[in-house]
Amino acid sequence: MTAGGEALFAFCALVAVLSALGTVIVHSPIRAAMSLLAHIIALSGLFLLLHAQLLAALQMLVYAGAVVVLFVFVIMMIGPSVPEPPVLRGMVTKTAAIAIMVVLTAILAFSLMPVHMPDIALGPCLPGEGAECDQFGGVGAFSQSLFLDGLVPFELISVLLTVAIVGAIAVARGRSREEVAASQHKRDAQAKAAAEQGAREQAMAAEVSAHGGHG
């Protein structure tokens, strides 16, 4: 690992952590989206340090380029100045939450301590390492693992995306006006019949209990 690589790692890691914190802490949604953008760019820097060029490019294109832009569109549509949410949690809950966070962080730090980190930023390929090192992280090697070694999970993800779309439609789509009108008519008739039936049942129940409850 080179000193430059290490410095770049430290910079990207710091930006990634701070912007991640910023995303959840700031109140303004638009600032949160911008923090997320900074986080994504810092992450793709970390990918670059690991020779994952294609992944870094995709991260920028898909997340920074498409997803965050979509977020910003939505925020603009709803209106950027959402009123401050009322503070629902008291000091006790907040303190407890912070305490749990600190304990968890301590546990994580303790577990990660023995890990020595030679590989946070990889140096350039040595002359002897050959083609495999050169191609690592490129389009060819990436496709190899995506479409050959990992073909089964790749296909499974197609179902995952389908179910996400169907689910989003199921939650967001109400019934169309025609459907509502068609069922309304039927419902009214049914509800009337049910009310009559309910009255009969009520009478029946009253009769049953009047005769000592052994109907």
Added chain:
Amino acid sequence: MTASLTGSMASWVPLMPLLLVAIGGFALLVVDALSDEHAELATLSSVVLFCAGALAAVLATGKGLVPPPSGVAPYLAVGQMSQFWNATICCGAGLSALLAGGYLHEHALERGEFYALIVFSAFGAMVLAAATDLLSIFIGLETMSLGVYSMVAYRRGSPRAAEGGLKYFLLGSFAAAVLLFGSALIYGATGHTDLAGIGQSVRDGHANLRLLILGMLMLLSGLTFKVSAVPFHMWTPDAYEGAVTPATTFMSVVVKTAAFAVLLRVILTCFSDELSASLRTGWPGMLAPMAAATMILGNFAAARQANVKRMLAYSSIAHAGYILVGVVTLYSGDEQVRQTAVSGVMFYLLAYTVSNVLAFGSLIALGSYAKEAVSYEDLAGAGRRHPLAALPFVLGVLSLMGFPPTAGFLGKWYVFSAAIASGNDLLWLVIVGVLSSVVGAYYYLRVIVYLFMKSPEPGAAIAVPMRSGYVVLALVLSGYFVLKMGVTPAPYIDLALSAASKLG
């Protein structure tokens, strides 16, 4: 290494249940888009699921089970055990689809998406139950969960459905993130994502212990969230109550089965060495107190509910506790005891699936559009007015209670006797289980008391039973299996035992 998905026709046979369900799901979407009436979608989805389930049940006996194409093996296991889980999952999902056919129609909620969600979620559950790689575990889990989240929030305009759906979605995503973090740590500790490789590295002692333990705890926490074990149960009552009842049925049987299946597989393949399976230092130290807390809290909270759907939600938490006793029994070094425990858990989940469908199905059958049966009051006297509609409810709660000769009784019997056979260390857990199921008897019998010995308040709105061939069919099928598994359990437990002896 280049894996391949080409192979002889025969090598695709073990994957057929999975493929059938996936193709069925896409077919449902197309049929829904091209047709106007929705009524036949319930038939189509339940036929697809029952066919896949029946095929899986045949394959679970070991007949025609050949190795799958080489590209599949690292990610999915398609042996007898997976086929048993497939059969259980398809049975639960198919019965839920039948219930949906009656319920959604009656309550004017009929939309084709619901059936597609049931089928795709069942597919995710089958992938999860068969997963042999951290990657396929995560994909299966998300496929299953995304479908279930949307099923919970399905009833538009109902604040309870929105609340339940959002709670389940947020907590579920958090649990999935914890699981993913745990998987990353395990990969960091062992250098493997496939369960077999992780297990090898753990047994050889190559793994970084601190990382491994933290990763294991996070992975197990993510999975126990899905079975709603205490303390990860907070979402359960709200999500169960807010969801439309067929979705509640699906969640309680299918999600639980798949989550326990993968829990068993992860423990058996990765963490069965002496150190991580020790009662003092390993995962049993986490799961045993969890099982006890789940049984106690689930039963006591269920006894305090006035709403039957919420009561059944807490009762499903309690059942997760009983099943966890079977999982904890895997700490035992004795191969015989392990196999008994695994087959006990398998039998329990199958029995629980049919019993729970029976209970939820009767709850659906006892209400109609004008008034849904949800509280004990709504059930008052219904058994005397409509004995035929109340009879399956009685059978269902008796089986959930563990009353002989129903399936539920034998499920508890197998799980607890395996725990006792493992030695004296788990005796306290079995005692807690038996004592807390006595509390369980109170709230299950309360249903029967209300059905037959109470009368409705004068002037109160009365829930009138609905009429639906779908619901009747679901009740008849599940009622048949509750009695059949209770009276002649031999074929089922033999199937589970032979599947448990070959992990795959």
